[in-house]
Amino acid sequence: MAITPDASRSSPAPQTLGFLLLDNFTLISLASAIEPLRMANQLAGRELYRWYTLSLDGAPVRASDGLQVTPDASTAVPLALDMVIVCGGVGPNRSVQREHVIWLQSQARLSRRLGSVCTGSWALAKAGLLDGYETSIHWECLAAMQEAFPRVALTTRLFSIDRDRATSSGGTAPLDMMLNLISRDHGRELSAGISEMFIYDRVRGEQDQQRVPLKHVLGTTQPKLLEIVALMEANLEEPIGLDELAHYVDVSRRQLERLFQKYLHCSPSRYYLKLRLTRARQLLKQTPMSIIEVASACGFVSTPHFSKCYREYFGIPPRDERLGIGGKTTRSVPLGAEQGALLKHTQVEAPSQDLVSSAVLALAQAQGEPTYASVPL
Template identity: 40%
Template sequence: MSQLPEPARARPGRKPPRVEPAGPVRVGFVLVPDFPLMAYTAAVEPLRAANTLSGCPLYEWWHAAPGGGAVRASNGVTILTDVEVGSAREAERVFVCAGGNPAGFEDPALFAWLRELARRGATIGGISGGPYLMARAGLLDGRRCTLHWEHVPAFEERYPGLDVVRSLYEIAGDRVTCSGGIAALDLMLHLIEADHGPGLAAGVSDWFLHNQIREGLSPQRMDLRQRFGVRDPRLLRVLAAMEANLEAPLSREALAELARVSVRQLERLFRALLGRGLHRHYLDLRLDRAHQLRRESALEASEIAAATGFTSADELSRAERRRRRPAAVASVSSGRS
């Protein structure tokens, strides 16, 4: 079984020993149509920089995609692949990069190939929505994993037995999962450090003007203070409780008790600091989650309603229509003016 090496650590006061590489680490990138280009480039570019800065071919890589040929990213850029799915091409590490709606992707040949690569000793990784496909292939059973926060709700509904965390990346033996975006850069810097020491990893980080290498357990999203631009600790406690309780929404009274204010005071806080009422904010959180689940899962309408705190699919549908109605009214009014 392929295991990722631990980062080399030098003794205090001593220069790290120079270890000549036995040969380039071979890395495969499996790009699924509509893959996120930023996440892919954040993963492959550090390998190129490591080769350039070291003056040695420390890494080499290849690309594959379902169906072969050119594969299109979500922004329209295409990458020409050079390996057929199912080929005997070797790699120490293979990363699946996917975006869009990974829940709707079905390719038994690709899943079988990933399992075969794992049996041959490759470390299998997933970037952004890639872990979804690893789970579809049965490669995450018993492993802690992460993926982009947007995919997490649907993923947890489909795979309730998997240990999902909202970290930047997770390394669980010969399985690696990454939330995507520029977190892929932090992951690759960690792997470069493990392979060739902290000096090269720091050099690559500097190369990309990345002045802080983040740990894998760092959170994916900004904290609530940054996201909403509020500092009031009472409101922050309530916002965190709302996001954690979408399936069984808390009452206004329970939220006010959490904030240690009256319901009327809490309503005033919401309107003063967020420009909207408590009920409107909570409802929008639940409707946004429902939209994610509808787009990224095969759940029935009734199951989506239950997962977002609605008593029925009809109630959810009515709430969605009411949210769309102000935009439609504004559009009509604008056309008449």
């Protein structure tokens, strides 16, 4: 059923997002961020979100796979944006220009929310807009970014939502971030409907981690440590004692503990426990195994001990994890008055030419779909 003019006027104005494309951005991350917005509009039967792709001069931008995307506008076009998301990819240190930094800083002064996908966090950090914020970036850039921007609170999480910043790693992780943002804005029913349309079995949360290859973290300088971790990963159901691990790689127990403290910043037993609990979380979320079976498969001698360790590490008991009840999350700080006003007034300011968001065209095409307006809000 089409939206009547009266209904359109009575509906809240859509939130408007600008996607700033850096050279060599990853196309999969851009699509993962925009597609949930399109589907949110389709399922709601009205325009909850609108979006524009942007570049410095409005000229086509080449993605890392060689395809070119022609942006909707240049950054010089005045748009009333609620949020700006930087889309990065290969070589962000080469792609981020002085003009990007200046424009992003101007958006921050307008109290607009800021975000990134893949390696877009690099641009925000270079603009000084992530100092003190928990930040996610693709694991390939973790070490370099920590070195370049020590004031940024980097994490290996798939995505991070910290106050008015939302940063995501690469691949399909932006899809999870956007689904979580949509859930906050319009409820879990809409977010669940979107994931069903995309045949997306599980929406990952803020506590889910990137799987960072240890070889990337350590390089080839610590073969003994890599060998020990490989042994741990291969023996989660029946954990090997630390003395035995040390013997396998021909080091002393003391040397073993020093290696872990120096390079992984924790004790060997703590790291081994983390591996087992991470595996347990995967089994709880992805299999029908009982909690007792999961505990046994991850090397815990009793279910109460497993539950205690799980709660201490993830902030949530295994039973609640299986039911999808949230545990530790980054607290969402309420928007200030100026930001709230921006959310209510998201109409496009009159640019030099009429600019139509892709959201409007997509919504018009979707009106013939069986799922149109299938999630009442």
